[in-house]
Amino acid sequence: MNGTVARLTARGLLGRRRALLLLLLPAVLLSLSAMARGLAGADQQLAVTLLGGFALGTLVPLLGLIAGTGAIGPEIDDGSIVYLLTKPLNRHAIVVTKFAVAAAVVTVLGALPTFAAGLVLTGTSANLAVGYAVGTAVAGVAYCALFLLLAVVTRNAVVIGLLYALVWETLIGQFVPGAQALSIQQWSLAVTERIVGAPAEQLGATSAVGLATAVVLLVVVTAGATWYAGRQLRTIRLTSEV
Template sequence: MVRSAGPAFYHPTVARLTYRALLGRRRALLLFGLPLLLLIISAAVRSLTGADDATTAHLLQGFALGSMVPLVGVIAGTGAIGPEIDDGAIVYLLAKPVKRSTIIATKLVVAIGVTIAFCAVPTLLAGYVLGGNSQNLAVAFAVAAAVASVAYSAIFLMLGVITRHAVVVGLVYALVWESVIGNIVPGARTLSVQQWSLAIAQKVADGGQVSSDVGLTTSVVLLAAVTALATWFAGRKLRTLKLAGDE
């Protein structure tokens, strides 16, 4: 029997199994690859151009926040539950006396932790490499990456529950909507997690290198609402999954 030794929303055994699945050899290579690339690019840019706040903001927004965070979010969010549903292993977990809402909450916590570790921390380091935290840019973008990690984890975890093509859908969302449409089409920026997190970075940064098309209050409300709704919907969909013999 899988026993709970923590709060009702968190199950240590489920968390341990999820961490093990996410940090397996194949996913670990993907998770380490993007942050490592960010740090290599940052070191190269610093050696070639020196410290420049505009360059720092451009790289951290375009690569770190615009590409790395949503892609790592796809890997962590969908990987927290999608493979278990695809291969049928979720049946054994759902057969245990663990609330399905607790399963979702636990997997979300794990996905958030992994995404923050592989996004916010490297973004902070890259900011210091690029400009030594001039204008507080390193901290600002690290905070934005952490906030975005929460929303992305919830969105992609939900996708992992509702579709077997979660990775494909997540990649399309991350690469097309967040990286392209969200940066080009003015109206679409209001519905972009990247823009919402940029509003927080703008608040934290000391200078004018960071700007968002969405106000701070609106961004905070939308980030909280999307995270809550995605988590609720994932739990609701998981409760509708039928085990063999549930007829």
């Protein structure tokens, strides 16, 4: 971790335009939750639909995409990454710092609003608020690592990330049995399922992947993507046309 890199990354991520995008999504979640509670009352099934379908299925992947690519992508695109790479800093330390800042942003703007939305929808019943908050937190960390790697290896990271988040995770990863084993959403849902406990199956908050497998895959993707991003950063040419 490097304090200077962390401050620069946080300043870039929380700039005016990107901050508005980051804040908009959790605001929509909380607004929908308040409306649902006002219209339908405390409904666990509705909570699972909203927290699983919107928070875990849409909010966190998009937050991870914005934060993960935004942590390093703009610097690579405009060439300013050169000034950072010329400093006596380990490339992996740069990537780990940027990943940590992005993951922290997604946790604060993804997991905490999900927990609040769960409390609004159901209170503390069935541990839904805690379960989905933890699930979105671990998913957000994995998404940040994956999308940060995309930003390092391609300038089309946002487009590829959107296709992955909205097509693979939201459509294919939810409904195609074989693809479910390769879905960050399903892996994190396994964590949620364990926390929610027995009511999870009745409410449909179940994962196609076992908990042990899910945890291993989450760790492998997060650590592997971060390590490989650092390795690829070492190959970037130090010119004005990065």
